[in-house]
Amino acid sequence: MSSTKSSVNSRHRPISKDANAPGHPVYGVTLSPESIEDMASTGWPGSKIESIKPLEAGKSFNNKIYFLKIRHPALGVQDSVLKVNGTLYDGDKVQNEVACLRLLELYCPEVPAPRVMAWSEAGTQATFVSPNHAETKALGEGSAGNTAGWILTSRLPGKPVSTADLDAAAISSLAAQLADIVASWRQRIPFQKHGGSMQIRSTVTDNEGIALDRPCGPGIPDLVIRGILVEEMKLTDPITRIHDYYRLKLDNKLQLLESVDILERNRHLLEPLRKLRDERLLELSFSDIFTQTGTPADTFVFTHYDLFPRNILxxxxxPPRVTGIVDWEFSGFFAPMDEFLDDWLDAGDWPEAFYTTFLKALEEKGVATPVGGVPGDGWHVAYWLERTIESAAPWWLLPGSLSAEQNEKALEKAESVVKEMLGNLGIV
Known part of the structure; x- marks a missing residue:
């Protein structure tokens, strides 16, 4: 399988946690008021920007976000969100989010997700869309010099969930609401034979394409599934088997472990990790997961991938009412358990009572989850693999963000996790 992935993820360049300091992904990233005015007037002649309010520093890691009020000649004032790429990702991230939001609009219109209004992969031209029309236009002089991709969407009402405010009644209600929403996209958006993120202007020639039963709508000339955006893996060939999905993710982490200086302490893990990738992985069976989830073998399921309180409005x-689910930039088609694995591995964001209630509610709606529908080795193997992959080259060890002592402790903990998971997977 060929790849255009660089040998070292950009995520492992020196990165600051301080949004106002050099090295943070949004440091220096901005769209001037003139650029924003130019974007609006180019897309909707006669429109005006009534207000521009940037999200306060530190509230977003990968993007610079602006809340806009746009006055349209025919529609009146519309609240919108303009999300500008930070320095870690390119226009592929914009394309993937546009594709994910389009699929939701087509298959699950009742899901409270943003609606795409416009996007630009590189800041020099933009595609403006309505339900039945799309037009790509060159941006004017007001946007000169901007090379960052962006996406403009409708703004949803509400505020992020505050878990500290959840009592038993709120937990029960929100869990049921979120289960309804997640069941909708897992059951209505068709399974795919390729796994990963989506591109809508792909140069890849793919005779098989994406398996949908309806066109994706205006503004999307092509749609393929390639690579894994959150891992910064750019692939020219599709991922067609679950074994390949895990092998490629392991290979990605091995390259980082081999090449990133800050991870040198744990390079003695390379040999057993290579054994897992090259030998043991082929012996593992994922048939239980496919059978128990009702998913055809070696297919991939539409997944949000980031269902944490900060993204639930x-x-x-x-009780509170779910009015929005945001941050679809890393969504796509992934292994059947990935939605739950991602949440489970980052346990602590949701109260345990909420997460358990949410999974049980999904089970009642016919979606198999770790609490009942996927018992035994199927769930365990997926969990052990993901914990191994996550800890082999921990993304949270941002160069320059930890002291030497903190880094040593973090790597020691990651080593312990990898050894435990490898033992569970039969690697001594």
Whole structure:
């Protein structure tokens, strides 16, 4: 399988946690008021920007975000969100989010997700869309010098869930609401024979393409599934088997472990990790997961991949109502358990009572989850693999963000996790 992935992820360049300091992904990233005015007037002649409010520093890691009020000649004032790429990702991230939001609009219109209004992969031209029309236009002089990709969407009401405010009634209600929403996209958006992120202007020639039963709508000339955006893996060939999906992710981590200086302490893990990738992985069976989830063998399921409280918007109280799900930039088609593995591995964002109630509610709606529908080795193998992959080259060890002592402790903990998971997977 060929790849255009660089040998070292950009995520492992020196990165600051301080949004106002050099090295942070959004440091220096901006769109001037003139650029924003130019974007609006180019896309909707006669429109005006009534207000521009940037999201406060530190609230977003990968993007610079602006809240806009745009006055359209025919539609009146519309609240919108402009999300500008930070320095870690390119226009592929914009394309993937556009594709994911389009699929939701087509297959799950009741899901409270943003609606795409416009996007630009590189800042020099933009595609503006309505339900039945799309037009790509060159941006004017007001946007000169901007090379960052961006996406403009409708703004959803509500504010992120505050887990500290959740009582038993709120937990029960929000869990049921979120289960309804997640069941919708897992059951309505068709399974895919290729796994990963999506591109809508692909140069890849793919006779098989994406398996949908309806066109994706205006503004999308092509649609393929290639690579894994969150891992910064750019692939020219599709991922067609679950074994290859895990092998490629392992290979990606091995390259980082071999090449990133900050990870040198744990390079003695390379040999057993290579054994897992080259030998043991082929012996593992994922048939239980496919059988138990009702998913055809070696297919991939539409997945949000980041269902944490910060991305769930709610309004009202007693109980609160889910009014929005945001941040679809790393969504795509992934292994059947990935939605739950991602949440499970980062346990602590949701209260345990919420997460358990959410999974049980999904089970009642016919979606197999770790609490019942996927018992035994199927779930365990997927969990052990993901914990191995996550800890082999931990993304959270941002160069320059930890002291030497903190880094040593973090690598020691990662080593312990990898050894435990390898033992569970039969690697001594």
């Amino acid at each position: 709610v309004s009202g109280e007693s």
